[in-house]
Amino acid sequence: MKLDVLIGLAIGVFAFLMVMGYNVFPVGLLFVTAYVVWKFVLSRQIVKNGNGVAIATSGVDFEDIGGQSVAKKELQEALDFLLYSDRMKALGIRPLKGILLSGPTGTGKTLLAKAAARYTNSAFLSVSGSEFVEMYAGVGAERVRGLFRRAREMVRKEKKSSAIIFIDEMDILGAKRGSNVSHHEYDQTLNQLLIEMDGLKVDQGPHVLVMAATNRPEALDAALLRPGRFDRQVKVDLPDKEGRLAILQIHTKNKPLAEEVSLEEIAHETFGFSGAHLENVTNEAAILALREEAEEINKRHLHEAVEKVMLGEKLDRKPTSEELRRIAIHESGHAILAETVRPNSVSQISIRSRGNALGYVRHYPKDDLYLYTQVMLEEQIMVALAGALAEEQILGTRSTGAAGDYEQALNLVEKMLLAGMSSLGVTDVSLLNADKRQAVTKDILAELEERTMKIIENNQQSLLGITEILVAEETLTGDTLRTYLKNAA
Ligand SMILES: Nc1ncnc2c1ncn2[C@@H]1O[C@H](COP(=O)(O)OP(=O)(O)OP(=O)(O)O)[C@@H](O)[C@H]1O
Numbered sequence: 001m002k003l004d005v006l007i008g009l010a011i012g013v014f015a016f017l018m019v020m021g022y023n024v025f026p027v028g029l030l031f032v033t034a035y036v037v038w039k040f041v042l043s044r045q046i047v048k049n050g051n052g053v054a055i056a057t058s059g060v061d062f063e064d065i066g067g068q069s070v071a072k073k074e075l076q077e078a079l080d081f082l083l084y085s086d087r088m089k090a091l092g093i094r095p096l097k098g099i100l101l102s103g104p105t106g107t108g109k110t111l112l113a114k115a116a117a118r119y120t121n122s123a124f125l126s127v128s129g130s131e132f133v134e135m136y137a138g139v140g141a142e143r144v145r146g147l148f149r150r151a152r153e154m155v156r157k158e159k160k161s162s163a164i165i166f167i168d169e170m171d172i173l174g175a176k177r178g179s180n181v182s183h184h185e186y187d188q189t190l191n192q193l194l195i196e197m198d199g200l201k202v203d204q205g206p207h208v209l210v211m212a213a214t215n216r217p218e219a220l221d222a223a224l225l226r227p228g229r230f231d232r233q234v235k236v237d238l239p240d241k242e243g244r245l246a247i248l249q250i251h252t253k254n255k256p257l258a259e260e261v262s263l264e265e266i267a268h269e270t271f272g273f274s275g276a277h278l279e280n281v282t283n284e285a286a287i288l289a290l291r292e293e294a295e296e297i298n299k300r301h302l303h304e305a306v307e308k309v310m311l312g313e314k315l316d317r318k319p320t321s322e323e324l325r326r327i328a329i330h331e332s333g334h335a336i337l338a339e340t341v342r343p344n345s346v347s348q349i350s351i352r353s354r355g356n357a358l359g360y361v362r363h364y365p366k367d368d369l370y371l372y373t374q375v376m377l378e379e380q381i382m383v384a385l386a387g388a389l390a391e392e393q394i395l396g397t398r399s400t401g402a403a404g405d406y407e408q409a410l411n412l413v414e415k416m417l418l419a420g421m422s423s424l425g426v427t428d429v430s431l432l433n434a435d436k437r438q439a440v441t442k443d444i445l446a447e448l449e450e451r452t453m454k455i456i457e458n459n460q461q462s463l464l465g466i467t468e469i470l471v472a473e474e475t476l477t478g479d480t481l482r483t484y485l486k487n488a489a
């Protein structure tokens with residue numbers, strides 16, 4: 001190698017100079033130290049990128065994962081194949097080689113893989129699919145080979161019974177082959193992975209289990225899902241209310257919560273949040289408490305943290321007072337409609353701009369619903385339309401602030417059409433021409449607008465009253481809103 005020749009030459013020159021009586025020893029020492037450090041860093045780099053990062057698994061147990069009871073159960077059942085491999089072997093059952101975890105980001109797939117390693121007393125190696133993306137042909141495939149080699153080494157060194165290789169972002173490495181010419185390199189890498197998995201035998205050396213995670217299972221090459229490869233699939237979904245509560249409990253275990261705090265309530269309000277979002281909420285709440293030098297995390301800290309995670313940071317630009325009043329009218333319109341068609345459904349109204357929402361009304365979801373009736377869809381559309389209609393009723397004009405509402409309303413109308421809930425009855429919507437479709441949509445919206453406007457007209461005094469409170473206070477809880485409406489009636 002060129003470098004070695006250079007080093008040899010350098011040593012020669014230094015030796016010559018020393019013999020000639022020059023004191024070059026300190027300079028030489030400096031060079032040697034620099035070389036050793038460089039070499040060390042480089043070798044670490046190769047291990048890190050090439051063979052996966054070994055991660056200590058201590059600390060993650062299945063109990064540390066909130067909710068996901070179905071995923072946990074399926075996973076544990078699959079892992080029992082590994083734990084009782086002797087019994088499996090006796091019965092001639094094919095060894096378990098791959099498990100695919102699929103689901104949205106932040107739902108705990110990595111946590112599940114770590115817990116799996118602990119459950120089965122396995123060495124744990126974690127890599128990301130993106131680490132295999134290289135410009136040089138063959139590098140990715142070589143990395144895959146190195147990864148399996150290293151997994152077997154770790155089993156021996158750490159005296160474990162097996163190894164689990166966790167590949168995050170599997171879709172980057174395992175995308176459908178041949179779908180893109182420039183992906184030729186991934187194809188080789190994927191082939192190598194399949195070869196390694198096919199070569200895994202129970203009676204030869206330590207057992208290696210591959211766990212992969214993806215949020216786009218449909219993008220994976222079908223060859224990966226064949227028996228003997230990733231033949232177990234575990235779906236990891238967003239947590240339901242009970243799951244959210246469990247996750248909140250886990251992440252507040254070491255945090256001082258005020259007596260008044262109800263995690264149930266927070267779980268109720270955070271429909272659609274992932275585990276990672278919820279962890280973020282508890283952390284943000286603690287930061288807020290710290291900022292206020294409070295000793296405990298109270299209700300308000302948690303509510304603000306939910307808002308922050310949901311809508312991003314506060315906008316820098318403050319709307320003018322005229323704009324604020326319009327926003328307040330708009331949000332009051334949404335809120336009054338919501339309380340009329342579905343009493344007790346509003347959880348909070350705000351005219352504080354965050355992210356790209358100027359103001360918002362938060363609703364309590366009807367416990368995680370999967371089916372909608374026509375009445376419910378119509379009510380939702382009316383709530384969406386009410387913002388702009390309130391503006392029109394009080395100020396005489398609508399504004400661009402309602403664009404998002406219209407989009408939502410149109411989506412809901414689309415749902416109704418598809419479900420046969422329009423004057424067309426049950427029909428293949430895709431066969432309708434655009435004009436026909438638009439005419440039906442228009443009819444539905446016109447009728448609902450009329451009904452919405454009536455409700456707004458009947459409640460104009462309350463609408464103005466709530467607007468004033470909002471302008472003064474910026475936010476209003478659902479309870480305060482209901483008390484106000486009751487007193488106004
Ligand atoms: N079910 C859960 N219970 C407790 N904490 C959770 C749960 N799900 C997610 N978290 C929190 O979110 C963080 C991220 O989760 P994790 O990395 O496991 O998600 P992931 O599904 O692998 O996401 P990605 O697809 O983005 O890699 C965890 O470190 C944990 O703090």
Ligand SMILES: [Zn+2]
Binds near residue numbers: 387401405
């Ligand atoms: Zn709106």
